[in-house]
Amino acid sequence: MSEPRLIEISPVTRVEGHGKVTIHLNAENEVDEARLHIVEFRGFERFIRGRLMWEVPVIVQRLCGICPVSHHLAAAKAMDMIAGVDQLTPTAEKMRRLMHYGQVMQSHVLHFFHLAAPDLLFGFGAPAEKRNIFEVIKEQPELGKRAVLMRKYGQEIIEATAGKKVHGTGAIPGGINRNLPIERRDHFLSSIDQMIEWSKDAVKLARDYTLEHEELVSEFGSFPSNYMSLVRESDGALDLYHGNLRALSSTGDTIFDQVPYTRYHELIVEDVRSWSYMKFPFIKTLGPEAGWYRVGPLARMNTASFIDTPLANEALQELKAVTSGTPNNSTLANHWARMIEVLHCVEKIRELLSDPDLQGTDLIAKGDRREEGIGVIEAPRGNLIHHYKVDEHDQVTYCNLIVSTTHNNEGMNRAVKDVAVKHLSGKEQITEGMLNHVEVAIRAYDPCLSCATHALGQMPLQVQLFGAGGELIDSREQCV
Amino acid sequence: MSGTKKETGFTFTIDGIEITATAGQTIMEAADEAGVYIPRLCDHEGLRHQGSCRVCTVKAGGRSVAACTQPAAPGQAVENETQHLTKMRRDLVEMLFHEGNHLCPICEASGNCELQAMAYRLDMTEATKFPYLEPCRALDASHPDIALDTNRCISCGRCIRASQDVDGKGIFGYVGRGIHRRVAVNGENLADTTAEVTDHAISAEVCPVGCIIRKRVGFAVPIGEREFDKGLIGHEIEEKRK
Numbered sequence: 038m039s040e041p042r043l044i045e046i047s048p049v050t051r052v053e054g055h056g057k058v059t060i061h062l063n064a065e066n067e068v069d070e071a072r073l074h075i076v077e078f079r080g081f082e083r084f085i086r087g088r089l090m091w092e093v094p095v096i097v098q099r100l101c102g103i104c105p106v107s108h109h110l111a112a113a114k115a116m117d118m119i120a121g122v123d124q125l126t127p128t129a130e131k132m133r134r135l136m137h138y139g140q141v142m143q144s145h146v147l148h149f150f151h152l153a154a155p156d157l158l159f160g161f162g163a164p165a166e167k168r169n170i171f172e173v174i175k176e177q178p179e180l181g182k183r184a185v186l187m188r189k190y191g192q193e194i195i196e197a198t199a200g201k202k203v204h205g206t207g208a209i210p211g212g213i214n215r216n217l218p219i220e221r222r223d224h225f226l227s228s229i230d231q232m233i234e235w236s237k238d239a240v241k242l243a244r245d246y247t248l249e250h251e252e253l254v255s256e257f258g259s260f261p262s263n264y265m266s267l268v269r270e271s272d273g274a275l276d277l278y279h280g281n282l283r284a285l286s287s288t289g290d291t292i293f294d295q296v297p298y299t300r301y302h303e304l305i306v307e308d309v310r311s312w313s314y315m316k317f318p319f320i321k322t323l324g325p326e327a328g329w330y331r332v333g334p335l336a337r338m339n340t341a342s343f344i345d346t347p348l349a350n351e352a353l354q355e356l357k358a359v360t361s362g363t364p365n366n367s368t369l370a371n372h373w374a375r376m377i378e379v380l381h382c383v384e385k386i387r388e389l390l391s392d393p394d395l396q397g398t399d400l401i402a403k404g405d406r407r408e409e410g411i412g413v414i415e416a417p418r419g420n421l422i423h424h425y426k427v428d429e430h431d432q433v434t435y436c437n438l439i440v441s442t443t444h445n446n447e448g449m450n451r452a453v454k455d456v457a458v459k460h461l462s463g464k465e466q467i468t469e470g471m472l473n474h475v476e477v478a479i480r481a482y483d484p485c486l487s488c489a490t491h492a493l494g495q496m497p498l499q500v501q502l503f504g505a506g507g508e509l510i511d512s513r514e515q516c517v
Numbered sequence: 518m519s520g521t522k523k524e525t526g527f528t529f530t531i532d533g534i535e536i537t538a539t540a541g542q543t544i545m546e547a548a549d550e551a552g553v554y555i556p557r558l559c560d561h562e563g564l565r566h567q568g569s570c571r572v573c574t575v576k577a578g579g580r581s582v583a584a585c586t587q588p589a590a591p592g593q594a595v596e597n598e599t600q601h602l603t604k605m606r607r608d609l610v611e612m613l614f615h616e617g618n619h620l621c622p623i624c625e626a627s628g629n630c631e632l633q634a635m636a637y638r639l640d641m642t643e644a645t646k647f648p649y650l651e652p653c654r655a656l657d658a659s660h661p662d663i664a665l666d667t668n669r670c671i672s673c674g675r676c677i678r679a680s681q682d683v684d685g686k687g688i689f690g691y692v693g694r695g696i697h698r699r700v701a702v703n704g705e706n707l708a709d710t711t712a713e714v715t716d717h718a719i720s721a722e723v724c725p726v727g728c729i730i731r732k733r734v735g736f737a738v739p740i741g742e743r744e745f746d747k748g749l750i751g752h753e754i755e756e757k758r759k
Contacts (some may be wrong), residue, residue, distance in 0.1 A: 088656075095625075099622060206736045207739070214739040430659060431658055432656070
């Protein structure tokens, strides 16, 4: 028998942003509670208020240095709606899609090779000094080279479409501010076949890991959950840029399907908890206990009817076969799903580069002004919702952001607890390697903690006062 | 006969380069014609000289003078790009950054902004040494086509002179004294004035920063095609000598 203990993993490493994990061990060394805390605060929902609407896509992308394009495009889509533009010109839409595919590709490559690969290659419990990208490059130089060059390719696509590799200005309300010159197109075409081959190899690497470690993958942070993503309006195919909302249960039953994303607030409610700056969204009809859901690459593989690029679709069918077509609930299968999306993005980039619309000059559409706009996109880490209201002076009066990592909040916390219970409970001595198992579970979601904490001041808030016996004494609610 | 003296002109030197000037020309006007760039922020072609930002300070006859207002004099030896003057100019520009709220990464003037371009030209690349004043100034977006974000104002007064002398409207003016001096409009807000987006004072070339905003055109010019993507501020003047 020993004293109860609190173990803190701070900061969680090889993720974007700052977070920590607390694990409460009781006197029998069993895990009582384990939580992921987001300890940084960004507050974009508040300080964007008062700014001018065309500044929004440029300001909010500063949420993140890894996936700024996602915020840039989600905000631009919301501003399109406010500008009264329901249909972009072909050049504008295709340039934005090209930007987005470049972004998803580079972000996924960064995560898989730079952040997750050290765990997968060297083992979760490998010495800390071994678990980094430099060791990956040292032991597998060809893999390291591909990691760098694939990411470079995606970043250059972003630069060609947004003006800069990080924090560009391409998307503006109603369209885009540039097209793709022929010489840039030819530059990208010259190495697209190489990118396809390397992406196929990456899918194989992730697939082989998943299948060769079937027992580990099936039990490590695995649990049933609901899944949500955009799917293509016409046929339910994977669509990372635009579509309608679809949510499935852990067994594949439809919770809602083909709902326009402008109605997201009818479907999703955000819960607040005292110990984290990050909110906990859930599906309204199912309530907070049963309504939490996961988003991201694996969620998209679960929700999409198919993928409209042949190589990625073939890979998807192989992934789906593992669970006989029902949703895959294995947290670690996210890596396989992520690499399928890389292949899909590269196939899409190849398709777009052959499209003459990218050299078009009709860049901006106009429409009748509205006061409210909602933009939703499938960011690398999952569904991303931007919602704004703008007054008659073009100033933002309201902003609500639900980012991918926020959607996954409950899922990550459950994964943390699941892994902590399985790998730490009952152990006399807790080693650094054991604690890394917890980080591996978080890392599988590729969370971006800096993107996820924005509410301030006037969010709907419920305060409950409990007595010593746990009984509810009083409750007060504050709403906007 | 050496040089290319203009009729009734004379010569003087800037950093040893012989410059030809005519009577009444300022040091800056003569330098511009000769392809020698003297940094400036409050001065603008077509507007009367003001000499308030002091970024154009040069040494002439041992004295520090504003090149935009100081007449050129025959035989004068003017110092422009010395280490001392460059440092002084960099300090002035740094103080302008610290006096307002200049957030280049999210400003639609970025790439077209003379303050930002001057910072690049003067190699303002290190952490600055002055405290940020972080003023709290409300954005005036009341006008249907124009917005005024005085967080970015550097009190150059170009809009005041353009509105008064070119547009004949007098929409802008200074209020307050010393460090509290600011540009204001002659009404409760912009919507309360006769300002129009076609006014010279509202044009992109007059406001050197992102203070006067023409609505709904921000970020329409892609990165790579903005004014100072083409070269350092002053390059078009310096190219005359090449």
